[in-house]
Amino acid sequence: MKLIAAMSGGVDSAVAAARAKEAGHDVIGVHLALSKNPKKYRSGARGCCTIEDSHDARRAADVIGIPFYIWDMSDEFHEGVVENFLAEYAAGNTPNPCLRCNEKIKFAAVLDRAQAMGFDGVVTGHYAQTRETENGKTLYRAIDPAKDQSYVLAVLNKDQLQGAHFPLGDTTKENVRKEAQERGLSVALKPDSHDICFVPSGDNAGWLRERLGSETGPIVDEEGNKLGEHKGAYTYTIGQRKGLGLTVPAKGGEPRYVLKIEPVSNTVVVGNRDALAIHEIYGAKPIWCGATPEATESAPYKGFVQVRAHGTPHSCSYFRKINDGVETLVAHVDEPIFGLAPGQAMVIYDGERVVGSATISGTR
Amino acid sequence: MSRVYLDNAATTPISEVALQAFIEQSRQLGNPSSLHTYGRRVRKDVEEAREKLAGLIGCHSSEIIFTGSGTEANNLAIKGAYWHRNQSGKQRNVIVISAFEHHAVLDPARWLEDFEGAEVVEVPVTREGFVNLSELRNVVLERHDEIALISIMHSNNEVGTVQPMDDISKIAQEFEIPLHTDAVQSLGKVPLSFKDLGLFAMTISAHKVGGPIGVGALILQKGIDITPILHGGGQERDIRSGTLNAAGIIAFVAATQSAMRDLESNAVKISTLRKKLVAAIQSEISDATLNGVLEGATLPGIANISFPNTESDALLLLFDAEGIACSTGSACSAGVQEASHVLMAMGMSEKEARSSLRFSLGTGNSDSDIEYLQTCIKRVIDRARAAFRG
Numbered sequence: 001m002k003l004i005a006a007m008s009g010g011v012d013s014a015v016a017a018a019r020a021k022e023a024g025h026d027v028i029g030v031h032l033a034l035s036k037n038p039k040k041y042r043s044g045a046r047g048c049c050t051i052e053d054s055h056d057a058r059r060a061a062d063v064i065g066i067p068f069y070i071w072d073m074s075d076e077f078h079e080g081v082v083e084n085f086l087a088e089y090a091a092g093n094t095p096n097p098c099l100r101c102n103e104k105i106k107f108a109a110v111l112d113r114a115q116a117m118g119f120d121g122v123v124t125g126h127y128a129q130t131r132e133t134e135n136g137k138t139l140y141r142a143i144d145p146a147k148d149q150s151y152v153l154a155v156l157n158k159d160q161l162q163g164a165h166f167p168l169g170d171t172t173k174e175n176v177r178k179e180a181q182e183r184g185l186s187v188a189l190k191p192d193s194h195d196i197c198f199v200p201s202g203d204n205a206g207w208l209r210e211r212l213g214s215e216t217g218p219i220v221d222e223e224g225n226k227l228g229e230h231k232g233a234y235t236y237t238i239g240q241r242k243g244l245g246l247t248v249p250a251k252g253g254e255p256r257y258v259l260k261i262e263p264v265s266n267t268v269v270v271g272n273r274d275a276l277a278i279h280e281i282y283g284a285k286p287i288w289c290g291a292t293p294e295a296t297e298s299a300p301y302k303g304f305v306q307v308r309a310h311g312t313p314h315s316c317s318y319f320r321k322i323n324d325g326v327e328t329l330v331a332h333v334d335e336p337i338f339g340l341a342p343g344q345a346m347v348i349y350d351g352e353r354v355v356g357s358a359t360i361s362g363t364r
Numbered sequence: 365m366s367r368v369y370l371d372n373a374a375t376t377p378i379s380e381v382a383l384q385a386f387i388e389q390s391r392q393l394g395n396p397s398s399l400h401t402y403g404r405r406v407r408k409d410v411e412e413a414r415e416k417l418a419g420l421i422g423c424h425s426s427e428i429i430f431t432g433s434g435t436e437a438n439n440l441a442i443k444g445a446y447w448h449r450n451q452s453g454k455q456r457n458v459i460v461i462s463a464f465e466h467h468a469v470l471d472p473a474r475w476l477e478d479f480e481g482a483e484v485v486e487v488p489v490t491r492e493g494f495v496n497l498s499e500l501r502n503v504v505l506e507r508h509d510e511i512a513l514i515s516i517m518h519s520n521n522e523v524g525t526v527q528p529m530d531d532i533s534k535i536a537q538e539f540e541i542p543l544h545t546d547a548v549q550s551l552g553k554v555p556l557s558f559k560d561l562g563l564f565a566m567t568i569s570a571h572k573v574g575g576p577i578g579v580g581a582l583i584l585q586k587g588i589d590i591t592p593i594l595h596g597g598g599q600e601r602d603i604r605s606g607t608l609n610a611a612g613i614i615a616f617v618a619a620t621q622s623a624m625r626d627l628e629s630n631a632v633k634i635s636t637l638r639k640k641l642v643a644a645i646q647s648e649i650s651d652a653t654l655n656g657v658l659e660g661a662t663l664p665g666i667a668n669i670s671f672p673n674t675e676s677d678a679l680l681l682l683f684d685a686e687g688i689a690c691s692t693g694s695a696c697s698a699g700v701q702e703a704s705h706v707l708m709a710m711g712m713s714e715k716e717a718r719s720s721l722r723f724s725l726g727t728g729n730s731d732s733d734i735e736y737l738q739t740c741i742k743r744v745i746d747r748a749r750a751a752f753r754g
Contacts, residue, residue, distance in 0.1 A: 028681070033700040054699050069681050070699035076753075109753075116751035117678060 002026045003165060004114040005123040006106055007060060007068070009053030011180045011187045012125025012168060014060035018183055019167040020123045021064055027123065029061035029068040032110065034077040035198070056187050063184055071113070073105055080104030082198055089208055089234040092263035093343025096152065096309065097196055102126075103155040111163045121163035128153050129169030130161060135291035137161050139354040144172040151309050154347040154357035157287050205235035217266030219246065222259070222275060230268050233261050239276060239339020246270070257339060277336035281305065283329035283346045283358025286320065293348075293355060295319040297330070304349040305331040307340055307360065318348050318355075329358040367687045368733040370641075372572075372726030373521055373549060373666055374691055379574035379619050386576055386615035396608045397599055406610050413617040420617075420624050421568070421583065422557030429582045429600040430613050434548040434569030435468040436594075437582035440604065441544045441565040442472045442515055444590030446482060449512040449542075451591070456512040460485045460503055460541075462495045462527075463709035467694060469515050469546050470705070482512070491711045493525035493656045501535050508539035513564070518547035519554065522693065522706040522722055523656035524666030526554055533562040542588070548572055548580075552623030553631065553663050558583050565590075568620075570612065574727075575619035579612035626727075634725050635664035637734060641723060642667050644738040649745050655707060655720060665725040668707070674719045674748040677701045682747055683721075686740040691722045 005017035007029045021027045031054045054070060061068035081100045088095035111122045127142035128150040136158055142148040156164060168176055180188035199207040209232050219228040228246045230236065240258040250256050250272065257276055260269040295301040297319050304313035318331040331346060340363050348355040369377070378386075389409060394402030396410050411425070418425040431437045442459065449456045459473045463486040476482035485507070487500045495516055504511065514536050519526040529545060536543035542564035550556050552573035558566050565588075569580040584590065584603065592598075596605030623630070645652050655668040671679065676692035683690055693704030707717035 028685075031699070058699070067681075067684065069677065070701075071677065072700045074700075113678070113751045113753070117682060117747045 001120040002118065003028070003121050003123050004110065004119050005029045005066070006110060007031050007057040008125070008193075009056035009060070009187065009190075010125065010193060011177060011185065011190055012127070012173075014057070014064070014125070014185050014187050015176050015180050015183070016123050016125040016165075016167045017060070017066065018064045018185070020165060021066055023167070025123075027064075027066045028119075029057065029064070029066050030110070031057040031068070031070045032073045032077075032105070033070050034105075035074055056190065060185050060187055063186075071110070073109055076109040077101070077105055077198075080109070085196075085198075086208075086211055088343045090212055090263060091343075092233065092261040094237050094341035095343045096345060097198070098309070099152045099155050099345055102152055107156050107160040107164055111160060115163065121165050123165040123167065125168055126153060126166050127168055127173070128166045130164065130166060133290065138290035140169070141349070141352045141354070142166075142169040146310075147173045148310075150349075150354050151306055151311075151345065151347050154289060154345065154354050155287055156289060158290065161289060205232075208232065208234055215266055217268070219244065219268045219270055221256075222269060222271045227270065233263060233266050233268050236261055236268050238341040244270060273338060276338040276340075278338070278340050278363045279333060279336055280364040281307070281331045281333070281337075281340065281346050281360060282362040282364075283331075284361040286327055286329040286356050286358040288356040289354045290356075293318075293320065297321060300332070301350075303355060305333065306347045306349065307337065307344055313349055316348075328361075329356070365687045366736050367689075368736055369689050369728065370723040370725060370733070370737075371689045371691045372728075373524075373722065373724035375571045375577060376574050376726050377728055378571075378576060378615075379622055381622050382570075382575045382615040382619035385618040386611045389611035389614045392610070396610055397597060407608075410608055410610050410613055413614045417581070417617045417620060420620055421551070421566075422559045423566075423583050424586055426601070427558070427583050427586055429584055429604050430608060431580045431582055431600075431604055432578060432606065432609070434546070434567050434572075434580040437567040437569070437580045438466070438468040438515075438544075438546055439472045440582050440590070440593055441567060441584075442469065442513065443476060443593055444603070445513045445542055445544065445565070446476050446480065447591035448589060454509070456510055457481055458483050458485055458507055458510040459512055460487060460500070460514040460516075462487050462489055462516045464489050464493070464520055464522075464706040465515065465517055466521055466546055466548070469517065473515070483510075486709075487516075489709050493520055493523045493706075493710055494661070495527050495532065497528060497531055497535070500532065504535050504539055504541065508541060511539075511541050513542045513544055515544040515546070518545045518550040518556070518566075519663050520656070520706060521549045522666070522704060523668045523710070524549075524663040524724075525656050526550065526661040526663060528661070529561050537562055549663060549666075552620055552627060553665065555627070564588050570616035570619060573619050573623045575616040576612050579609050579616045581616075630727055631664045634727065634729070637725050637729055637731070638665060638667050640731065640734045641725065641737070642669070644734050645669055645741060648738060648741045652745075655710065655712070666722060667724070668720055668722045670712075670716055670720040671745055671748070672716075672719055673752050674745060675752060676718055676721055678748040678751050679721050679744065682744040683740075686744060688737055688740065691724070692720075693717070 003025045005027050007013045058068050081097050085095050085097045126149045127147040129140040130137050141150045195202050214232045216229050218226045227248045236258045254272045256270040259271045300317035300319040305316045306313045315334045316331045321328045342360045345357045346360050347357040394406035396407040415425045473484045477484045488496045544565040546567045548569045551568045564585045566583040571577040592603050594605045653670050703714045703717040
């Protein structure tokens with residue numbers, strides 16, 4: 001096959017590209033430039049998108065022995081990821097930009113461009129597996145649970161999965177680093193990237209405050225009594241306990257948690273942990289990574305739902321609900337989940353298999 | 365897979381004479397500035413080469429300042445003249461350049477604007493790729509007392525148009541303004557004589573003419589002083605410091621000599637190939653257009669072509685995959701392609717500029733290269749159009 005290897009300049013994508021080439025594919029390395037001004041994005045070893053990273057990616061491609069180019073994806077990234085991130089926060093949600101980047105950039109803009117140019121697919125260094133099943137290519141968890149990235153890939157539909165290649169899903173991170181060393185890749189010991197690549201300082205709240213303003217507003221209890229003030233509702237996350245700065249103690253002396261963020265009234269609602277308990281999760285615009293499940297409200301399927309990138313899978317019953325042609329994914333968890341932020345993805349697993357995902361639109 | 369090199373304006377293959385001269389000279393022990401026998405022997409080789417080069421480009425040997433690159437020579441000319449002309453007395457802070465200079469002229473001028481109080485005036489260029497002479501004349505008429513220098517390229521590196529240097533020179537001379545030209549692309553391709561052009565300074569470089577990378581020269585009129593940018597041993601007229609790169613210089617001159625000797629026959633051969641290339645492309649891609657001019661005041665080897673509804677980075681990748689090397693405009697330090705400022709100065713939109721490629725032919729190309737390109741171009745353009753992001 002003719003494949004484009006998306007090379008970030010990190011160890012994972014370098015080893016993935018090397019493996020794809022070794023498997024006999026015709027591989028071309030591409031580094032995605034995601035910022036118009038690369039110096040503005042994070043520098044050093046803390047993330048992607050720097051001049052140093054494009055250099056590292058180029059050197060890895062040299063060592064592997066594949067052609068290397070840089071693709072300017074900054075417009076697509078800004079529109080599909082950065083602006084979406086801001087809009088979601090402004091609406092009181094907690095978005096996951098890595099997931100959007102996979103959905104809109106790596107396996108959409110890049111994959112489309114690659115296919116138009118005569119390539120068969122895109123190789124990335126994600127930790128996830130795909131298997132050929134009777135329902136076509138299907139997404140599975142990686143064998144390394146600590147690194148498994150199937151959650152941020154669960155936004156890929158069947159067509160996108162068809163063009164996606166994840167050569168690292170059967171290997172632990174530790175062994176990927178070892179292999180990188182054996183292959184003579186200088187990025188073998190480069191630290192993992194963390195956090196959000198387009199927030200240069202790593203200070204998410206500060207970055208949001210700069211762009212969305214820092215209008216103060218009330219922090220209230222469930223009855224609407226004002227307990228304190230906040231500096232921008234979007235810098236809070238549902239389930240958050242620390243950093244509320246409240247001086248009025250709770251009645252029973254129990255710790256208080258963020259229950260709700262109301263962007264229109266710029267209000268943060270807090271309460272005790274029990275008020276966070278969630279039994280049912282609703283997700284909008286589901287994407288099915290394999291066969292569409294036939295589960296209905298009267299005949300739900302058993303499975304697991306995961307609501308955070310490296311969170312616990314919760315045992316649940318799930319089904320599809322269709323009202324006026326609008327599809328909703330519903331998951332009823334066996335044990336309550338505490339603190340769940342709308343805007344994150346709910347990903348349904350059947351054992352190790354990824355069934356599909358949806359953006360959390362509500363809870364009960 | 366066939367391999368076709370159509371990027372001779374980026375760098376040329378080193379000529380056999382230059383390579384041999386380089387190897388031989390590299391065996392010679394001695395710093396040309398040393399006073400002993402070893403040093404004197406190498407110095408003799410350098411000075412003979414300098415005299416030979418002077419004869420080839422119409423200047424006096426003492427007017428040649430060897431540098432490490434064309435970029436260094438351009439920086440030296442622009443910053444050196446600017447500082448020298450502003451060191452005392454009347455303020456001359458205006459630098460006049462054309463809007464489509466190479467970055468090695470554009471950026472030092474803009475740097476002086478950012479850090480040294482200069483004002484850069486960019487003279488517009490025509491759609492065909494020539495400096496607008498009446499605009500230049502107007503600027504000079506209005507501001508001649510304030511102008512530190514004029515720098516206008518001899519020929520454009522992206523579209524190949526050869527500038528009307530005689531006319532430009534007349535305008536500069538009328539008001540006694542120093543005129544510099546970046547002649548990097550012209551050396552060995554079109555006739556070039558320093559003294560006939562009436563310049564105060566001219567930049568040339570070895571690796572565009574079959575010489576090695578890492579050596580260039582600023583030809584600086586006798587009696588003219590400029591402020592150095594590299595300070596040290598003062599090896600070159602006290603204007604440029606750094607140990608003389610004897611092997612590079614000797615190879616540079618050997619390459620120039622051979623290019624100048626064969627200039628006319630090469631020009632005929634290469635310009636014929638260029639016309640075939642343009643015709644071959646247009647026969648396959650009916651809406652492809654040439655930027656610059658097909659005939660007349662143009663370098664023999666550069667053909668800049670727009671392919672509507674494509675992006676040059678996709679074109680470059682696809683041509684590269686077919687074994688064909690060509691070039692887009694410049695890229696930033698992280699490697700992101702930028703839309704060509706040259707094409708935009710010529711009046712093209714950013715989108716049009718982004719759909720353009722430069723093919724540059726050299727002595728190593730032949731009819732079979734054009735024939736090969738013709739067999740793949742349709743496939744390349746079709747795919748690039750399918751991948752076009754609008």
